[in-house]
Each structure stands twice: as structure tokens, then as C-alpha cells.
Amino acid sequence: MRHSWIYGLLWLPWFCGAIHGETGFDPPTSFGKPSPLPLPGSLNVADYEQQLFEFLNRRHYKALGWFYDKRVRDTGPYLNGKYYGTHPAVSIYYSPEIIDWLVAGKQDAIPDGAMIIKEQYEPPAARYEGLDDDELFAHLSSWTVMVKDAKSSHDGWFWSNPAKDQQVVDNHQYPFDHPISGFGIYCVRCHASTQTKGATNEFTFASLRNIKGFPGEPLLFRVDDSWRKVTDHEEPVGAEIPEDESNAGLLVGVEQLAADTSHPRCSNSPHPELCQPALSQEFLTLFPSIAARTRDQVLYFPPVTHDWVVRRPSSEQQTQPFVTSNQCMSCHAGLMEPFGPTMFVPTGEHAEYGSEGVHLSPYGEWRWTPMGLAGRDPIFHAQLESEIELMREDFADDPEQAKIHVDNLVETCLTCHGAMGKHQFTLDHGNSSGHFGMEHVMLASNDPQSQSDKDWHYGALARDGISCTICHQMQPREQPADDHRHYLEFFLETSITGNIHVGNANELHGPFKDEEISPYSMEHALGFKPKFNPYIKQSQMCGTCHVVNLPIVDKPLAEGEEPDELIAAEQNPLFKKYSHHVEQATYLEWLNSEFENEFNPDNPQAQTCQDCHMARDYHNDDLDLHLENIETRIAAIQDDTFPDAENLVDQKELKIRHRKEGYSRHNFRGLNVFLLEMFNQFDDVLGVRKYDFMTGSTEDIPHAIADFVHQARNDVATLTVEASLEGKELVATVDVQNKVGHRFPSGVGFRRAFIELLVVEKPGSTKEQIVWSSGRTNELGVLVDAEGKPLSSEFFAEHPTENTQICQHHHEVITSPEQVQIYETLLHSGKHKYTTSFIHGSDVIKDNRLLPRGWKAEGPGPALRGEFLKATHPGPMAKKDPRYTDGSGSDEVVYRIKLPADINRKQLEVRAKLYYQAIPPYFLQSLFETAPNGPATQRLHYICSNIDLSGTPIENWKLEVTSAKAKVE
Structure with a gap:
């Protein structure tokens, strides 16, 4: 590890002279010793947390002589009993590499291993005036930590938010809590708003004015006296804090601090109750080909906690267009008070974390749609097992051909249902290095953020469904200049059955014009620059997966039979020897309707796929909530609605517009309530987290079901x-x-x-x-x-x-x-x-x-x-x-x-x-009788035989x- 504090001594004489000449202030000449911790990317997260949490709880950073803030300070105002800080009250410790960087004018990149540790306390900071260090530490509630490891992610930082006395938790156990540590954690949502002009950009708000031993004073925020008032659940709290540590008014947990800041309530997220199976004997009698099974006898999907793929460093990004949705969730999920609600409509009297309401963010609604669940869809996986079984029967006399055909078929199906994994696999390996198959889909590392074994990320990407960076990367293929056909004919020949075309891997495309968006934070956080492209508003984009052209394997072409349009559109040479049929034709059906606008662009009756399946209104009869138009921001970042901070980029770069119109929900609603109810009742088996980490909402699935039912009954x-x-x-x-x-x-x-x-x-x-x-x-x-x-x-x-x-x-x-x-x-x-x-x-x-x-x-x-x-x-x-x-x-x-x-x-x-x-029923019977020994089929049989539909819309x-x-x- 680089001992930057030693190197810092080489330029200290110059710096000291410059500072003394301007201010009369003599800066210190030693910044402490660096952290002994290994780089976080060299270990799995749990092993690194084990060392990090001990380092924090024993306060080793203080023993190393690290510099720290002049005093506990607020990160926002405290008014009328409410705190408006981005963090709780903080006192920050800086490893010597950070001080080196600050003193040197932030010119070079911060070296790996550098750390910033925020000690966090119940706000406001005025509570802690006059306390000595031991008294102060007695009231510490939590930390937020940054550790530099540039090779592990685009932003180059490992983030952690443990509570005091935090122990390592296995997040892969039900209910699959969101991790509190890792690369690509939601902290980037705010830290991406940083920039220091003429200096290296390092995602930190750190400033020498805050640090003891350097000139200047920290930013001040208005704090009234409302914090002094006695509430029903607190002991009196005054400016002078008694030495008696039994003062309960100061010992507030992370859960309360989170409610008072912009942070999710990491350590106290709601835990759903595990649904109890309700075995139906009638179902077993009707479908007897598979015997009753218990929960522990079925194949579980890897938990969603394994689905974690971050953006790699800039040098590797041209071949990495895809990341998992949790990288987008940070900014495109709902935001609660004090800086919200945004993309969330409260239905009660409160709007803090965990309050009742409807989550209308892109991530929050997409998560509970057939697109968001496509990679884990238990019906699809059972159907695929049936197709595999039938294919093997077709080639029972030739096992080698059976395997070849099965491998190609599975890859074809996963082109949509495991889209990101399959397409990333093809980018990495080409078309001649094996097939993307179910063995990849089920890959799960004990450390989903591991940088050492890249194969795990194919499974993580595949299970994330039709995710953000699939649709927002898609572009129309360029038609050759000598191809004079209508573009539709070219599209149908080259771009259906999930054969997507990805544009610039460092761009994501959306419906708003470039001059109407603020790209800085996204580009800084992930290396993706948001750009306007009208294609994302066109039905043809949806047609890529919603026209499915498949071979009929028991109907090979007759000798001399001319290939038709469907065979010409087949991308896999193996399948070109078979007749084909259009297995799904939804986009084609739309084209042949009064709603199309691709043959008749001026059609007054036109409605695209997006017009219907990405609603701009919201109606929930049970909640008596009816919004004809949704007004909201489309992202939550540290913008001009947050308190001031050091090192912010110019405010014009952070203008997230409050849109009075044009906000399209990502509800992608259809009628498959059956699928949503399966995930609602068997979240453990299917590996999903039912509560929303960013808002604390526990009602996202019921609200999605209500939305589907509303469409069924009205549209x-x-x-x-x-x-x-x-x-x-x-x-x-x-x-x-x-x-x-x-x-x-x-x-x-x-x-x-x-x-x-x-x-x-x-x-x-x-x-x-x-x-x-x-x-x-x-x-x-x-x-x-x-x-x-x-x-x-x-x-x-x-x-x-x-x-x-x-x-x-x-x-x-x-x-x-x-x-x-x-x-x-x-x-x-x-x-x-x-x-x-x-x-x-x-x-x-x-x-x-x-x-x-x-x-x-x-x-x-x-x-x-x-x-x-x-x-x-x-x-x-x-x-x-x-x-x-x-x-x-x-x-x-x-x-x-x-x-x-x-x-x-x-x-x-x-x-x-x-x-x-x-x-x-006939479809279920076909599945259960065709592949009764298949683990996915047995899983679906278990779910269907135990699901309780009483009182539901189905x-x-x-x-x-x-x-x-x-x-x-």
C-alpha cells in the first residue's frame, strides 16, 4: 500500500510557505498513518466487512492519528423539529492520503486504500458542544465509510453504512436485505454531484476548511431550538449533556437517523412475513404427474442479493453496456422526506421513510412487471424445460444432435428472458465460444460484487430480466445503403426474436431532448451519458422481443422448398433447415390495427406500445387515488433542493426538472396477475426482496396487482x-x-x-x-x-x-x-x-x-x-x-x-x-406431464399447488x- 503521508513531506515545505504567506497559518507536517486494511476488491464483501467493522468499532482510525473535523457539524438545517441534512450530524476522519490530496490542491487521483470515515450522531450538532472525545463516542450511532479502490468500479469507491457495534449479516438469507456495504451502493446518488474545477474529481465533499489544524470554518446551517423540546419518547435534552450515559434522548438508532436524513433506513428495513403454503388436494388430484413437495424440496432461485453488476472502470466500459438495475435504482427509485417525496405519492399523513403511499418511480414499478421479473419467471423456466425434454425426444437416436439443438434453443429463449446476461456473454466471447445457457442463469457467487470471477455476472445480469440498460441501450440497425426495401422489412429480417442492436456502450437513451436534461450526475456516477433518442418512444423497439420467430423442429424443409421470410429472418444457421412460425406477433398485430403510426405517421388514432403500457396517469380505486397527470422529477440526486455542500458542480448541471407533463410510468402493465401473485407469496423461492429499499414501501406488489386489475377492468x-x-x-x-x-x-x-x-x-x-x-x-x-x-x-x-x-x-x-x-x-x-x-x-x-x-x-x-x-x-x-x-x-x-x-x-x-x-389448466397439465422430473417444473407445481388465491382478483x-x-x- 502506498504510504502517501511520507511522500507528502516532499512538498510540505513549499505548501507551508505558501499558506503561511497568505494566512499566517502554519499547517501540520504529519497526517497520521495509513489504514492497514486490504483493498476491498481483494476480498468478498463479508470478509472485508469483518475487518472493516472491527476497525470502526475499535476506532483504530483515531489511534492511527488521522485528522478529523474541527467539531461535530450539521449537514443541513434543523427547523421546527425536522432535520434537513444529507447525513446526520457528522464528525469526519480522513486517512493521510486524503489530507495529502486536499493539501496538494486535489490535482492527482486519490491512491487506493485511502479512507474517509464519517462518525454520525443524532442531529443537531449543538447537542454535543462541550463533550470530550470519550463522551462523544458514547453517543455515536453509525458510520458512513468511503474506501478508494479504483480498479473495482467506475466511481472507484467502496461504500459502507454500518451501525455502531454492527456485525456482519448474511444478506443472502431471507428476506434478502439490501447490503449496507459494497461497490455501486446508493451513496453515489449524491456523491456524483461533486466536482472541483481544475482538479481531480473524486466523489467527495471533503474540504480543508472543515478539518482541525487548517484555516477556515465549516458551512453553517440554521438550527432553531425545537430540538430542545421534550417529546413523548425522549428524555429532556439540553445544550449541556450530562455524563450519565443513560440519557435515552441521545441514544437514537440508525433507523431514526435515516428517517431524519436522505438515507434509506439501512439497518431497520421492514421484514415481510414468509407466506405459509396452502396445499390444495384438489390441485394434486387434477395434476397427479408430480407428487406434493415441501418448500425445502424445490429449487430456489439465487437471491436478488446476488444480482449485482457495477460499471467497470472507464478503460473497460466500451465492452460493458449492461449493469444490474440496482445501479439505476439509486437515483430512479422514490425519494422520501426531507427532500421528497419524489416519484412517490403518500396516502397518509406522513411522507418519511416507510410511510404509506404509492411508489411511481421507474425502478419501483418496473421491478414488479413481467419485464422486471422475466429472468426469474417460474412459468417461463418450466416451459423451457418442456421444450428441452421434447427436443431430446425428437433426437433420441442422436444424443449429440440433441445437445446441439438444445443448447441453441436455450440460448434463443434467453435472448429475451435472460437478455443482459446473454448479450454480455456474446460481447465477451463472440458467437463461436460456447452457448449461453441455464448453467449461466443460475450462477451465483457468495460475493456478487467479486471482481475476481467474472462468470458470476452473467447470471446476475440474466436474472435481472428486461432491465434498464437493455431498453435504454437499444438502437435501430443501420440499413445498408444498397438495401432499398422499406425499413420494416429490414427490421423484421434482422432485429426480431430478441436480436437487439446496442449503440454506444457509454450512452443511455431516453425520451427527453438533450437540452431538457442534466446529464452530469449519471455520467459521473456510471459512465453513461443520457441522450435523447426518439427510438425509445417507438413501438418498433418493443417489436424486437414482441415478434418471436421460431423453428418448427418436427417440420424440416422439404427438399427443394424455397425459404420464406421467416427463414430469412432466422439468425441461427442451425435452425434455417426447419419451417418456422411466428410464435408471438404482438408488434405485427399492432401494425395491422388502427393504432399504428409507422405506415401512417399522422394517424389521429395512433397509440404506441408506450402510450398504453407506460401510463401517464394513475388510478387506484381501493385508495381512492386518481391522478390524471403525474407531476414529478424523474430522478433523485443531490441537486438545488438539497442544502449547500463543498465541491458541488455548478447548479446548472444539477437541474433535475420538476416535470408537469411527459413523465411516463414504467408500469408495463398487462394482465398477468398470476405471475405477480406467485412472487408475492413465494418471494423466498423466487429470490426477490418484497420491500423497497429506497422508500421503505411494503406495498409495491399489491399496488402493481391493483394496477393490472384496473387495466383489465377499464382498458x-x-x-x-x-x-x-x-x-x-x-x-x-x-x-x-x-x-x-x-x-x-x-x-x-x-x-x-x-x-x-x-x-x-x-x-x-x-x-x-x-x-x-x-x-x-x-x-x-x-x-x-x-x-x-x-x-x-x-x-x-x-x-x-x-x-x-x-x-x-x-x-x-x-x-x-x-x-x-x-x-x-x-x-x-x-x-x-x-x-x-x-x-x-x-x-x-x-x-x-x-x-x-x-x-x-x-x-x-x-x-x-x-x-x-x-x-x-x-x-x-x-x-x-x-x-x-x-x-x-x-x-x-x-x-x-x-x-x-x-x-x-x-x-x-x-x-x-x-x-x-x-x-x-390444459397448459399446466402439459408442463407437468412433459417434464415432471425437471426442477423448474417441480418448482412451478409446488407454487401452483400451494398458492392461496382466495380473496384475490384471480x-x-x-x-x-x-x-x-x-x-x-
Whole structure:
């Protein structure tokens, strides 16, 4: 370790003369001894903390003769019983390297191993006037520590915030508390606002004016006498503090200090209770291919505490475009009082850390979306196991080919669901150095911040889902000058199925123009310069992952068969020998709707993906909270709303605008409440932290679910019902109108929606009764007949007389309780059996998902053509229904019902409901029977068999979308 205090003596004679000449002050000539601690990047965090905490608790830094502040000082005002400091009251100790650097005018980089240690006390500093050092230390509550290690991160500092007597805690144990030490900790949020003109920028507010032995006085802040008042929970506190250390008014823990400053409450974060399993015997009976398991028998995901990838030093950044979301969380999560609330709407009387409210920050909402959870999605991982198992069966006679195909398939799937890990792996190794697979996704180091074993970071990046630096890095590919096709054709050939194109690795792109943003803090903190780029507001960007083109592995191309558009778009040479299908077509569906604006930029009806899925309003009926427009800042940094500090960059560089409009939430809402409820109840198994570290909020998942439900009930579809009597028949006409800008349902093919229609007799004095029904389910979401027995179509039973499987066709007229209008897509494999496999769906047997308004058979323009246009067309039955295909985005179903003779027809009411299922029973059965021995499949079976849906919006395994009723005329 460099002994900088010795080298400092070489220039001290000059410095002493200069200072004495200007001020008459003679500076000291020795700055103490350096820290004996190793560099933090050379150990794992826990091992380093073990040494650091002992160093702090034994106050070794004082014994080393380090320089320290003139006195305990405030970091902000104290007014009317409230403290407005960035830290509690502090007294800072500086290792000799820091003093060297300050005395030398901050010209060279601070050497590794240098330390700054803030002793922290309950504010205000006036409490401690007249105390000697031992008395003062008795009242110390915590430290914040900076240790220089330039090779370990972009900012070059290790940060720690331990309480007094802090012990090392294993954060990888439930509930996965946010670490209090490490590189890339949230401290950078404020320290990135530093700059000293003409000097080396070192993320510190340190100044000689604060330090004993040097001229000048620290910054002063207004402190009134409100701190002297006795409260219900304090002993009297006066200016003179008695020697008796039992004075409880001074012994305030870190949790209270955090509430009084801008710091999260590191040492007292809320701890959720572990949800208890509620094993369903009915579920086990319905899905018997996997036996019941206990919690400790399933495969757990590595905890989120392992997902920690910081920005590397500047020399390595051109090949590192991706970091984990916790690096963005520091500034783009909510901020509470005293400098907030920002990106957080309190719903009670308080707004300090942990208060009730709605967290509307980019990080806070993204975290609990299918995008934020994509890397840990238990349904995806089980589906992938099924695909692997089927692939191995396809190549049972050739294990080598089976492995090759499986490796390539897994990498294809992880291109989106493990996006950052996969793309970073490709950047690091190229396409010829193995495949990115599940073995990478599950990698987890005991020290996620380790710099010694880089392989761990692939798993951390992959599990972080469709994260910040994926979307904010994406750019359109440049079309070759000699390619004169419409750009859409080039895009579909080169940039779908997750094949993203990353621009400058040191830039992140957003929707605000360069002159409307303040890039300094982000660029200083992470080496990413925020830049305006309109692409991030375009639906085509979303199309990169929301058009999925996959091979049909049991349908190889026939000899001499010409490749079509889909094969041309296949990026993997191995799969070009197979026929292909568009497994997901959401972006294409939007293009073929009245909402598109890429063929018709001036379309007055246009709504992009972002317009719908990144809302600018907020509505929560349970909280009676309705915001038509969200006004807020989009980041929380040490800006002009904070108290003054040394070494701040010019205020014009810190102008985080309070935006009256244009703030787009990162709620990415859809209808997959099932997925969110799994994470809500099995957070330990899935490895997530349910509380928000930056705000203390414990309600982010329930609020996300409420947001999804609000969308389902208000923005997805409408129903109208008309009912009349025609002779002995009741005729009910149900009209379903799709309100979304793509099919409903859209996305993966196993989603479905269905109509429940009930004819109810409502006598005046007796209990109402159901006279006739279609579309009812049991408690597991299985469609049943009038007697409550599962319909034979639910699991595609073999037809008793025909060599087919039974399904629900697209119905224009329904006459039987065993007929149900289900909006879904059903595919046959090459064996002419129904399949849920994404790579075996060779023939579309049914696709009557509701089309969007404005759909046209010929499409929106000639650039959307061939198989891509065909992917927006309905299936063979629905396309024959003129009402369904009229471009209105609606469907009409007529129910002709023969009524029992003993029914009072004047007391009849017809009720219709539209339900949605993200994971229908037949899909779960397929997963559980295809790969019953797979650990991900067994994990999903455990979750589904133990989840408690009672009282949730998805009780009985279905989500109500809309409803209507009519009296019989």
C-alpha cells in the first residue's frame, strides 16, 4: 500500500510557505498513518466487512492519528423539529492520503486504500458542544465509510453504512436485505454531484476548511431550538449533556437517523412475513404427474442479493453496456422526506421513510412487471424445460444432435428472458465460444460484487430480466445503403426474436431532448451519458422481443422448398433447415390495427406500445387515488433542493426538472396477475426482496396487482348483452369489443379469454337460481358443464368416434352448456396432436383471439407481407365469420337457449362476464406431464399447488375483465 503521508513531506515545505504567506497559518507536517486494511476488491464483501467493522468499532482510525473535523457539524438545517441534512450530524476522519490530496490542491487521483470515515450522531450538532472525545463516542450511532479502490468500479469507491457495534449479516438469507456495504451502493446518488474545477474529481465533499489544524470554518446551517423540546419518547435534552450515559434522548438508532436524513433506513428495513403454503388436494388430484413437495424440496432461485453488476472502470466500459438495475435504482427509485417525496405519492399523513403511499418511480414499478421479473419467471423456466425434454425426444437416436439443438434453443429463449446476461456473454466471447445457457442463469457467487470471477455476472445480469440498460441501450440497425426495401422489412429480417442492436456502450437513451436534461450526475456516477433518442418512444423497439420467430423442429424443409421470410429472418444457421412460425406477433398485430403510426405517421388514432403500457396517469380505486397527470422529477440526486455542500458542480448541471407533463410510468402493465401473485407469496423461492429499499414501501406488489386489475377492468374490452324470447327459446346476443391495440389475448399462445353466460331466475322472495350456463369453472379454473364436471374439451380428450381430439371451436351460435366461446389459439404438432410447445406448433387449428380495431386482411401496407402478415390473420374457422373479420375489433355470439317449462320468464336475467387466464389448466397439465422430473417444473407445481388465491382478483384461477347483464324482454 502506498504510504502517501511520507511522500507528502516532499512538498510540505513549499505548501507551508505558501499558506503561511497568505494566512499566517502554519499547517501540520504529519497526517497520521495509513489504514492497514486490504483493498476491498481483494476480498468478498463479508470478509472485508469483518475487518472493516472491527476497525470502526475499535476506532483504530483515531489511534492511527488521522485528522478529523474541527467539531461535530450539521449537514443541513434543523427547523421546527425536522432535520434537513444529507447525513446526520457528522464528525469526519480522513486517512493521510486524503489530507495529502486536499493539501496538494486535489490535482492527482486519490491512491487506493485511502479512507474517509464519517462518525454520525443524532442531529443537531449543538447537542454535543462541550463533550470530550470519550463522551462523544458514547453517543455515536453509525458510520458512513468511503474506501478508494479504483480498479473495482467506475466511481472507484467502496461504500459502507454500518451501525455502531454492527456485525456482519448474511444478506443472502431471507428476506434478502439490501447490503449496507459494497461497490455501486446508493451513496453515489449524491456523491456524483461533486466536482472541483481544475482538479481531480473524486466523489467527495471533503474540504480543508472543515478539518482541525487548517484555516477556515465549516458551512453553517440554521438550527432553531425545537430540538430542545421534550417529546413523548425522549428524555429532556439540553445544550449541556450530562455524563450519565443513560440519557435515552441521545441514544437514537440508525433507523431514526435515516428517517431524519436522505438515507434509506439501512439497518431497520421492514421484514415481510414468509407466506405459509396452502396445499390444495384438489390441485394434486387434477395434476397427479408430480407428487406434493415441501418448500425445502424445490429449487430456489439465487437471491436478488446476488444480482449485482457495477460499471467497470472507464478503460473497460466500451465492452460493458449492461449493469444490474440496482445501479439505476439509486437515483430512479422514490425519494422520501426531507427532500421528497419524489416519484412517490403518500396516502397518509406522513411522507418519511416507510410511510404509506404509492411508489411511481421507474425502478419501483418496473421491478414488479413481467419485464422486471422475466429472468426469474417460474412459468417461463418450466416451459423451457418442456421444450428441452421434447427436443431430446425428437433426437433420441442422436444424443449429440440433441445437445446441439438444445443448447441453441436455450440460448434463443434467453435472448429475451435472460437478455443482459446473454448479450454480455456474446460481447465477451463472440458467437463461436460456447452457448449461453441455464448453467449461466443460475450462477451465483457468495460475493456478487467479486471482481475476481467474472462468470458470476452473467447470471446476475440474466436474472435481472428486461432491465434498464437493455431498453435504454437499444438502437435501430443501420440499413445498408444498397438495401432499398422499406425499413420494416429490414427490421423484421434482422432485429426480431430478441436480436437487439446496442449503440454506444457509454450512452443511455431516453425520451427527453438533450437540452431538457442534466446529464452530469449519471455520467459521473456510471459512465453513461443520457441522450435523447426518439427510438425509445417507438413501438418498433418493443417489436424486437414482441415478434418471436421460431423453428418448427418436427417440420424440416422439404427438399427443394424455397425459404420464406421467416427463414430469412432466422439468425441461427442451425435452425434455417426447419419451417418456422411466428410464435408471438404482438408488434405485427399492432401494425395491422388502427393504432399504428409507422405506415401512417399522422394517424389521429395512433397509440404506441408506450402510450398504453407506460401510463401517464394513475388510478387506484381501493385508495381512492386518481391522478390524471403525474407531476414529478424523474430522478433523485443531490441537486438545488438539497442544502449547500463543498465541491458541488455548478447548479446548472444539477437541474433535475420538476416535470408537469411527459413523465411516463414504467408500469408495463398487462394482465398477468398470476405471475405477480406467485412472487408475492413465494418471494423466498423466487429470490426477490418484497420491500423497497429506497422508500421503505411494503406495498409495491399489491399496488402493481391493483394496477393490472384496473387495466383489465377499464382498458381491455367491453361487453354488451341483449336478451329476448323467441317462442320457447331465450335468445341472448353478446357483443365483445376489443379495446387494445393488438389481439386479445396476445403474446404467448397459451393465454385465453372466455365468456361466462348465466341465465338467472330472480324470484322476489326466494333465492335466485341459475337456469342455464356456459363458461362456468370450478375452483381450479377448469371449464365445467351444468353438473360441474370438466368439459371434455378442457384437456383435449380423444373423440369417441373420430380420430381427433375434442376442442372448443369458434362459435357464432351456442346452444349447449358444453359449448363455450373461448378466445385462444390452438396448434397441432407434426403428430396432429394439440401442443403447447413453441417449437412444435406446425399447424394453426384455431385462432379466434379478438382482432384489434382496424385490422385488414391485406394489412396496412405492402411492407408487411408474406408470413409476417399471415401471422396477424385469424385461424381457419374464425376467418369464415364475417362479423368477426369486419375490422371492428369485435365478435358477436348468439346463445339460443331452450328454457325449462317451469321457469317464470318474467323473472329472468342474462349475465355475461369475460374472463382471462394467463395459465389455463390444459397448459399446466402439459408442463407437468412433459417434464415432471425437471426442477423448474417441480418448482412451478409446488407454487401452483400451494398458492392461496382466495380473496384475490384471480380467485378460482381466472381474472374478470368486464361484465354486462340484461333483463329478458
